[in-house]
Amino acid sequence: MSYFLPHDRLESWLDDLERTHRVFAPTAEGRGVVFRRRKPTAESPAAPVCLERRPTESARHVLFPRSEVLLAFRSAHDESGTRVEVFEQEAPAPQVIVGLRACDAKGFAVMDRVYMHGRYADPLYTARRKATVMAVLACVPGNGPDNACFCHWFASGHEEHDAADIVLTPASGGFLIAPVSDKGAEFMESHAGYLEQGNEELENAAAAQRLAAREFLEKHCPAPALSKTETAIMRQFGNSMLWETIGEPCLACGVCTHLCPSCYCFTITDETRGNAGARIRSWDTCLNAGYTLEASGHNPRAAKAQRLKNRIAHKFAYYPALHMGKSSCVGCGKCIRSCPVGVDIRAAVFRVLAADEE
Amino acid sequence: MNNTEIMKNVLERASVLLAWGPGHDALHASPLFARKAHDVDKVVMDVRAVQSLAAYLPPLFQSEKEGRIAVLARPCHVRSITALLQEELIPVERLILVVLPCQGKLDMAKVMAACPAAESLDAAFVDGDNLVINADGRQWLLRLETMLSPACVRCPMPELPDAMIPEGCECVRLDGQARRPGEGGYAALDAFMEKTPQERWEFWKQEMSRCIRCYACRNACPMCVCRDHCVASARDPHWLSELDSVTDKLLFQVIHATHLAGRCTGCGECTRACPMGIPVGLLKMQMNKIVEELFGYKAGMDSKATPPLLTFEAIEKNIREKGK
Numbered sequence: 108m109s110y111f112l113p114h115d116r117l118e119s120w121l122d123d124l125e126r127t128h129r130v131f132a133p134t135a136e137g138r139g140v141v142f143r144r145r146k147p148t149a150e151s152p153a154a155p156v157c158l159e160r161r162p163t164e165s166a167r168h169v170l171f172p173r174s175e176v177l178l179a180f181r182s183a184h185d186e187s188g189t190r191v192e193v194f195e196q197e198a199p200a201p202q203v204i205v206g207l208r209a210c211d212a213k214g215f216a217v218m219d220r221v222y223m224h225g226r227y228a229d230p231l232y233t234a235r236r237k238a239t240v241m242a243v244l245a246c247v248p249g250n251g252p253d254n255a256c257f258c259h260w261f262a263s264g265h266e267e268h269d270a271a272d273i274v275l276t277p278a279s280g281g282f283l284i285a286p287v288s289d290k291g292a293e294f295m296e297s298h299a300g301y302l303e304q305g306n307e308e309l310e311n312a313a314a315a316q317r318l319a320a321r322e323f324l325e326k327h328c329p330a331p332a333l334s335k336t337e338t339a340i341m342r343q344f345g346n347s348m349l350w351e352t353i354g355e356p357c358l359a360c361g362v363c364t365h366l367c368p369s370c371y372c373f374t375i376t377d378e379t380r381g382n383a384g385a386r387i388r389s390w391d392t393c394l395n396a397g398y399t400l401e402a403s404g405h406n407p408r409a410a411k412a413q414r415l416k417n418r419i420a421h422k423f424a425y426y427p428a429l430h431m432g433k434s435s436c437v438g439c440g441k442c443i444r445s446c447p448v449g450v451d452i453r454a455a456v457f458r459v460l461a462a463d464e465e
Numbered sequence: 466m467n468n469t470e471i472m473k474n475v476l477e478r479a480s481v482l483l484a485w486g487p488g489h490d491a492l493h494a495s496p497l498f499a500r501k502a503h504d505v506d507k508v509v510m511d512v513r514a515v516q517s518l519a520a521y522l523p524p525l526f527q528s529e530k531e532g533r534i535a536v537l538a539r540p541c542h543v544r545s546i547t548a549l550l551q552e553e554l555i556p557v558e559r560l561i562l563v564v565l566p567c568q569g570k571l572d573m574a575k576v577m578a579a580c581p582a583a584e585s586l587d588a589a590f591v592d593g594d595n596l597v598i599n600a601d602g603r604q605w606l607l608r609l610e611t612m613l614s615p616a617c618v619r620c621p622m623p624e625l626p627d628a629m630i631p632e633g634c635e636c637v638r639l640d641g642q643a644r645r646p647g648e649g650g651y652a653a654l655d656a657f658m659e660k661t662p663q664e665r666w667e668f669w670k671q672e673m674s675r676c677i678r679c680y681a682c683r684n685a686c687p688m689c690v691c692r693d694h695c696v697a698s699a700r701d702p703h704w705l706s707e708l709d710s711v712t713d714k715l716l717f718q719v720i721h722a723t724h725l726a727g728r729c730t731g732c733g734e735c736t737r738a739c740p741m742g743i744p745v746g747l748l749k750m751q752m753n754k755i756v757e758e759l760f761g762y763k764a765g766m767d768s769k770a771t772p773p774l775l776t777f778e779a780i781e782k783n784i785r786e787k788g789k
Contacts, residue, residue, distance in 0.1 A: 136675055138574045138742025160581075163740060164677065173677065174709035249601075253584035254490035323585065356496040358520065359692075360684035362740050365677045376700075376707040389707040392679075396693035397700065447685045447738035448516050449488040449495030 109305025110295060113281040120301040121156060121205060122147050127297065128240065129202040131169045132156045139163040142204065158206050158244055158277075161253070165214055165368035165441060166207040170235045171222075174389040177231070177375075181383040196231060203240040203294070208251075209271065210258045210439035212241045214368025216269040217426070217435045221371055240294045242284075243271040247316035250277060252324045255440030257453055259321060260330040261433075276313035283313040328453070331460055333423075333434065339463035340424040347412070349462050353419075353455045354412030356448045361392035363442035363450070364418065369435045372398070393417045419455050468639045472505045472537075472563065475637055479561055480532035483521055485514035491589040492576065492598070496521070510537060510639075511591045512609060515570040517734045519545035519687035523554045535561035537639075539570070540625040541616065544730035544765030545687035547631050551768060552728075552775070554690055562636040564625050566643035569609065569617035571596070574742065576612050580605045610644075616733030616746075621649035631768035654750045669715055675741040676714040682745050683721060685738035688728045696720060722748040727756045727774040730765040759783045 112120055122145075124130045130145040135157040141164055145153035179194040215236065222229040223236060246252055268274060272291030275282040283305055286292040343349055364370040374391040378384055391398055394415065399408045408414050426435035436452065443451050466474065476482045476499060486497030486507040494509040496516055519542050525534055538546060543564060549555045568591075576583055576596070583589070586600040596612055598605040617623075623643035630636045660668065680697065683689045696704050697717050706713045721735075729749040736746035756762055760773035760783070780786075 136741075137672065137744075139675060139740070141675055141741070172709065174707055176708075249582075254586065255584075327585070352498075355498045356521075358681070358684040358738075360681040360738070361679040362681045362738075365679040366740060374707075376703070378703070378706055378708070385708075387707045389709070395698060397698050443489050445740035447681050447734075447740075449493055451489045451495070454489075 108286065108292070108295075109310055110284040110299060110302040111279075111281055111305050111309055112275070112284055112302050116301045117156065117158075117282070118153075120298070121145060122153065123301060124203055124205070124298055127201060129200055130205060131166065131202060132205045133158065133160075133162045133207075135160065142166045142169055142207070156206060158275075159250055161208065161251070162206075162211070163441070163445065164366050165211045165439065166204050167211075167214060167218075167368050167370075169202070169204055170215065170239060171218065171232055171371065171390075174387055175231070176385045177388050179383065179385045183382075199235045199238045201238050201240075202235075203242055205242040206244045206275075207241065208246055208439065209243050209268065209274075210256075210437045211368045212243050212268070212270040213258075213261075213437040214439070215241070217369035217433075217437065218371050219270065220430050220433075240272045240290060241270055242273040242275060242291075243268065244282075245274050245276040245313070245317050246320045247277050248319050248323060251320045253440065253444075254327065255443040256324060256438065257328050257330070257440060258438035259324040259328075260333060260438050260453075261436070276316060278309055278313045278316065283309045285310075285313075331457060334432075335460060335463075336423045336434075336456055337427050337432070339460050340420050343459050343463050344416075344420070346462060349459065350416040351410075351412045353458055354410075354415040357394070357411050357415045357450050358448055359394045359396075359411040359414060360447070361394050362445050362447065363452075364392040364394060365390065366441040366445055368439055368441070369422075369437055370418075374398075393421070415450070415455075419452060419459070422452070423456060468510075468641070469505055469508070471637060471639060472499075472508060472535075473502045475535045475561055475563055476500075476502060476505060478533060479535040480530070481525070481534055482563070483518040483525075483534065483536040484508045485510060485516065485518075485537065488513070490586060492571075492573070492583060492586060508537075510565055512568050512571045512596065512613070513589075513591075515573075515614070515737065517542045517545060517685070517687050517732050519549065519732075520685060520689075520734070522546065522549060522560075522687075523690050524692065526555050526559065531559075533559045533561055535563055537563045537565060539565060539567040540622045540629075541567070541620060541730065541732045542687075543625055543629060543631075545732055546765075547629070547768045548688060548728055548730055548765040548772070549690075550631050550634070551765075551770065551772060552690075557631060557633045557768075560634055562630070562634055563639060564630075564636060565639045566625075566641040567617075567620070567623040568642070569613040569620075569623070569644050571612055572614040572617075572737075576607065579607050579612065613644075614733055614737060615653060616731060616736075617644075617647070619647045619649060619652065621646045623647075629766060634768070651750060651754050654747060654754060657747060658751070670711050672743045673711045673714045673718070676711075676743060677741060678709075678714060678717075679740065681738040681740060682718075682735035685734040686721075686725070687732065687734065688725055688730070689721070718745055718748055721745075722752050725749050726752040727760070727762060727772040728764050729753055730763075 133140045134143045134154040140162045147153035222232040268287040272288045286295045372391045376387045400406045422436040482499040484497045485494040488495040494513040582600040588599040596607045762773050
């Protein structure tokens with residue numbers, strides 16, 4: 108079952124989704140394209156959705172906010188004495204993210220393995236994840252793969268729909284919409300009002316577009332033997348000269364980790380003011396000196412080269428070692444595109460592989 | 466000697482030459498730490514070489530492994546280096562300045578807006594006054610003048626005057642044609658300041674709501690030398706809240722601008738580095754203008770001068786004391 112959404116009905120369709128879901132979609136702001144809650148009202152329409160340019164950031168913050176209050180507390184006084192009141196988060200409302208790319212959605216699959224399974228499953232992430240429908244925009248030539256993209260390195264590639272529920276493919280003056288999960292099929296059934304039926308011709312056209320995007324990627328950026336990277340990185344772990352060379356241009360800012368769809372590290376801070384306070388969870392970045400700073404004042408990763416090594420090794424070695432060989436890099440290229448000094452994680456991987464072969 | 470030979474010659478006297486080399490595609494360059502003569506063959510120093518290499522100098526000079534350090538610098542970068550020398554953050558005797566006549570630096574957002582296909586280009590190069598881009602089986606010619614960063618458009622000094630070579634610093638000049646000088650001044654800032662305070666506040670609230678707190682603006686800044694000891698990351702005392710609030714993000718920008726008052730050379734790296742395209746440089750520009758009006762001082766012009774906020778006069782000429 109597939110649907111067709113003509114371009115001129117896109118905004119109305121998105122507004123209609125608000126009946127049942129909070130809608131997050133990319134909007135163009137300044138020079139960036141960022142994911143925003145749409146929130147249309149009777150007085151002011153939502154900012155127009157921007158699907159024609161790749162988002163600058165990932166949609167990660169929709170499910171895993173940059174900063175969130177895990178719990179708030181306040182000491183209250185009355186006749187019976189003093190007691191501490193604690194406020195926890197409320198259950199999340201149903202939401203849909205429209206227009207994230209396959210790589211962004213795959214970032215959530217990476218986070219799911221960490222935050223939704225085992226003893227340390229994260230209740231807040233899990234609840235939001237379950238309440239969220241992912242409507243992925245497929246990349247097609249002219250609106251998709253660029254010179255920084257490399258999703259085809261990973262078994263997934265841009266066509267695999269890890270974590271996606273619905274896939275929108277630009278085709279014939281609109282979008283072919285196909286559900287790819289049960290959740291997606293159910294969602295589409297209740298939101299088909301503005302849509303036409305899809306047909307085989309459209310489906311074939313969309314598939315051809317997606318294939319062309321994949322062919323572009325394979326041609327311009329051949330994939331390395333990823334099966335070797337895990338061992339190569341661990342064998343070269345102590346090769347400090349190598350990592351210093353790789354890390355030399357790095358400014359140790361956090362552009363790469365903050366735009367990344369699959370970086371999931373956080374820090375916890377208690378902030379108090381008077382009788383009240385909050386326990387806050389906020390994104391951390393392994394490029395920051397404070398990330399490994401110990402209470403004694405010792406920092407095992409004092410140099411930026413060691414921090415960048417951690418980022419690369421986590422994506423291509425530690426994470427695969429824990430999760431059936433799957434890399435936690437999804438090849439979206441955001442870190443490459445926005446790095447102020449052009450650090451290219453692909454080049455770093457090739458360098459480690461080359462050093463390991465010597 | 467041609468430029469490559471000049472640079473190789475310099476490298477014989479230095480342990481490293483900070484330059485630019487190829488980036489992730491033909492439109493981009495990335496800092497290159499040339500240590501061997503053959504590394505110099507990879508140097509890119511046209512409009513694609515956009516980063517200031519000055520930010521690397523203070524930490525690099527602290528490394529015991531380095532001997533003399535040579536650095537490729539456009540005139541605006543020389544101003545940052547001069548400011549670092551004034552504050553004794555780098556040693557003049559170990560520095561070799563390799564100055565290039567400046568053609569300006571590309572503003573990648575302008576290039577992408579003019580030629581969206583450039584993101585998947587096959588080739589890009591400078592040909593005379595044009596940037597040539599081959600993509601999608603087509604060729605685009607973009608006039609260089611219209612593709613430069615705002616800092617370059619206003620830059621009055623694409624060629625470094627001899628008087629601005631820092632005192633006691635070995636300086637080597639490369640050959641090349643500089644672009645025509647811009648008008649200097651603060652036209653863009655003045656236009657912005659015509660808005661009402663309320664409008665400006667709304668503008669900053671909107672812009673900063675996009676800030677992801679990556680601190681690229683800070684780390685790309687050649688004059689931000691606190692590095693791992695920045696007030697923004699301090700846990701004790703904990704100056705900035707971890708909450709994702711516009712006021713805290715803006716507070717950091719105000720701290721940054723204040724810390725740079727009389728030190729910022731207007732190189733534009735903070736704005737360029739911002740992945741979200743927030744014009745954070747405007748705040749520093751306003752500080753620069755105030756410093757210029759109050760103290761008649763522009764940062765990084767004279768290695769013998771002392772930045773006005775690093776010293777004081779018993780009676781400041783342009784500051785009216787209370788009650789006087």
